[in-house]
Amino acid sequence: MTYKAPVKDMLFNMQHLAQLEQVAQLPGFEDAGLETAQAVLDECAKLNEDVIAPLNWEGDKNPSWFKDGQVTTTPGFKQAFRQFAEGGWQGLQHPADFGGQGLPKTIGAACTEILNSANLSFALCPLLTDGAIEALLTAGNDAQKATYIPKMISGEWTGTMNLTEPQAGSDLALVRTRAEPQPDGTYKIFGTKIFITYGEHDMAENIVHLVLARVTGAPEGVKGISLFIVPKFLVNADGSLGARNDVHCVSIEHKMGIKASPTAVLQYGDHGGAIGYLVGEENRGLEYMFIMMNAARYAVGVQGIAVAERAYQKAVQYARDRIQSRPVDGSMNTAASIIHHPDVKRMLMTMRALTEGCRAMASVAAAAYDAAHHHPDPQARKQNQAFYEFMVPLVKGYSTEMSLEVTSLGVQVHGGMGFIEETGAAQYYRDAKILTIYEGTTAIQANDLVGRKTARDGGQTAKAIAQQIEATEAELQASGSAHALAVRKRLQAARAAFLSVVDFIAGHAKADPNAIYAGSVNYLMLAGNLMAGWQMARALLAAERQLAAGEDPAFMQAKITTARFYADHILTRIPGWRDAIVEGAVGVTGMALDAF
């Protein structure tokens, strides 16, 4: 087996960090307790370990293939997608009214991780479909919901997200695709969209493109962008498929990684105009697209965790098997498996701690999402929403940046074999690099964190979280164990650095934006590192309690050691970032543009 889902760790997080039993008390989630979670994760693991994971390397060798406007996916993908859809996995987090399972994100996010560990390229199709469903649920009218959502949940159709154009990447103000209103209330869409994930493929009967375009006469900039449904095949009144719409794939990209996932260039309106249906109101497209993007950003963060987990498992396996050199402590007289060597252990621990830390962070964020949407108390909803929104750029930005480090270490553990493609470690390294780019680069996440999530409320949300961290420090102090005290020391230093940066940002965002944004990515890294480390500290406390109760000592002991490692090796990166942010802007802003 090439991958085994870390179900035990996921359940530990849900139980002890995300408080799933509290989520299960929210209206609508009554059946979503630990028992359900265990059952769902076990089933999810089975399908992904047995069917989808083995297709991962296959997809790298035999990527999606473009010919005459058609895309043929990797052999096996189509059948696997049928199994995935028939198992109900596309609808896991979506409402039962439309055929979904209505499970909380706290459980759903773990399934997303398992699917992405199994096969990042494959998982992108459901990931984008999830986003399209969520956008239509929020902004679509009843007829649109009824027409499109059940078919997407059943996996008969899939969804896409069409933002990027050659001249408009991160900057959607530059979008040029235009929509001409028609007498019948529809629009004709004209333009070129690039980087459209699963923009064309053979895994479903129809593709529901959600497209940003500018209605004739709309204002310039982002305030003139509207959102349209543009199905590949028009849909008849009875729900059956009608005429082919005027949207065509003209090529797919030749990429460094996620090669099985077709990245399409789509041409709209070359034959008279693609028929589009307005979603919500004109000129509010960006707002609706943000719903989709926020869902997708969280999911891409989970992709980072997923590819890191897979790389970790592969590296552990190799480190157990590969015999090379005697242990440095003289404990063996012959060459040992390399997992005995301290630096190999350090690399594996780094991979493990980063992965577990980000998983814990994402789990807690998911629980906040569930409470923000389902809690009966408006004040609790508001608080949870603020927490969740603060976490989204961290889950996206930090988890994906850490996945670059983890997949690089994964290659490194393999030595020379890691550089040989057939070994498989290199694929994770290549695949992971897209994660810090798509759905908003790390810098875009950092802008969001600095602007909307920190400066806008004067650092209030950030400081409220710091208070919660302080409470965890007190619990570590109260525990009094050597590990807890060591972790407390690091957490305290990291929190102090965080607060120093938050004050710097809140105090200078308007007066000196160049200095603030010169530190934005470092702030994101610092905050993500701290949030993950905080959750590891909470995990240590929980593991100590479980250990005292005699629960699963091997697992709990490993969790404690991993939390300790995180504190000493990962949290210790934080004070340096503080210095670079608060005192280091001059080294960035001082460089003349023509001196580069």
Next chain:
Amino acid sequence: MTYKAPVKDMLFNMQHLAQLEQVAQLPGFEDAGLETAQAVLDECAKLNEDVIAPLNWEGDKNPSWFKDGQVTTTPGFKQAFRQFAEGGWQGLQHPADFGGQGLPKTIGAACTEILNSANLSFALCPLLTDGAIEALLTAGNDAQKATYIPKMISGEWTGTMNLTEPQAGSDLALVRTRAEPQPDGTYKIFGTKIFITYGEHDMAENIVHLVLARVTGAPEGVKGISLFIVPKFLVNADGSLGARNDVHCVSIEHKMGIKASPTAVLQYGDHGGAIGYLVGEENRGLEYMFIMMNAARYAVGVQGIAVAERAYQKAVQYARDRIQSRPVDGSMNTAASIIHHPDVKRMLMTMRALTEGCRAMASVAAAAYDAAHHHPDPQARKQNQAFYEFMVPLVKGYSTEMSLEVTSLGVQVHGGMGFIEETGAAQYYRDAKILTIYEGTTAIQANDLVGRKTARDGGQTAKAIAQQIEATEAELQASGSAHALAVRKRLQAARAAFLSVVDFIAGHAKADPNAIYAGSVNYLMLAGNLMAGWQMARALLAAERQLAAGEDPAFMQAKITTARFYADHILTRIPGWRDAIVEGAVGVTGMALDAF
């Protein structure tokens, strides 16, 4: 043009940091002053920019190709290699007695960087040949030198280094290839060697394999390894080529990067035994191979600098061309080229500072090498040798690790385009990953640094270097400029962390080797970072002096800003590593092996 050699920065380093004018006073280097350096670098730049650099992407698209025991290199490589050889570049640092130019390493290393920036895959052939020449110069007998070295310097023949076997990667004690003594004084070699760079190709008439093997009856372990010359074609007494030797390429690897460089599996002795000639004495092979390896390790470090420079140049170009989003400070009312955005500048500055810092470190190390080999005073030779040997694992380990960060940022600056292969940024990211692996992984370099270079002399060499750093701090203090004082603060903190780690290592290497080696790579990163940062601090001082003298203000100002950036953004990483090393071993050693 896709690459422009940074000749000005190289000359600045030679003049102000490596003190080339002092090198030029060493016996044998009388003509090797700044004027010579400038002339050599300009010529070198011309060939590489015009001829070799354009073949880099070509090599990625059309890698070396194996069929029926033959390897065909990328179209254009063979002709380019002829031009390279005919220009005398292979002999740059080798003695005039054998047809070389006899230039110091201080100049030669800069040429190595230029060649590797132009084309990492291409450059590997000369790189390995250099190592083979150096090994034969040191350990070969006169007949061997006369037979092989002039032909390798002329580029008619090339050299290889045969260490690795399937079961013996980093651990040469496991080498099984055997050498059977023959009545005529030759040996018959039997075995399989893997990962042999340019082990087979069509760019030269003959290939001189230097092969580690075990003579029948030799002791086990590394003390029973001997070094042999095994030419692809035997050489007649008159120097002409004779019979094909029994060494054959059976396949080449399918790699993530450096695809144009053929990585061969070589089979020795399948048809009766390959004829080999003993180099030096039996059972001293490892010692001789270390000559070659040390040359190659330094050169691989330069490869890291080289690929980082190329990635930097490409990213700057894209950042100037790509228009996206308004500046955050409201200074423009329209979308600007992304080089205006603070985070893009931060990324470019990170790339630049790491690259310039490592280049400066390597330049100073090269000057020490020259003095170690040519200084008339034995005491000076010894000191320089100790300094150089301390620097080799840092140049190799730190420069290559930083190249992973730089090439990753290079992709990131390009956004989505960076992930598209045709853009070219991805190639650097894929190519660079081998650099932390071959010629000894970063962990192997770190073992060398901890064991032979630090613990063995109780930290004396390390502390002597720290004293030199302290002297630089005093100069910064004396300068009194805001930049100098800011850099001094960071340098002082970094040096204190370094000394704390050196004491920890010197004090615990025997008592607690697992704890020491758990921190070995962090120590390497810390020390490499410090040495590069120290050189940047010296560069700042020199640039301030030049600026005061009215010399090239734009260049000097940029150097000062880059040094300041290095201090605030890169040196600040150091104290965290100290904590992880000195206080963090328990998180590594505490994990039970079966808990991974």
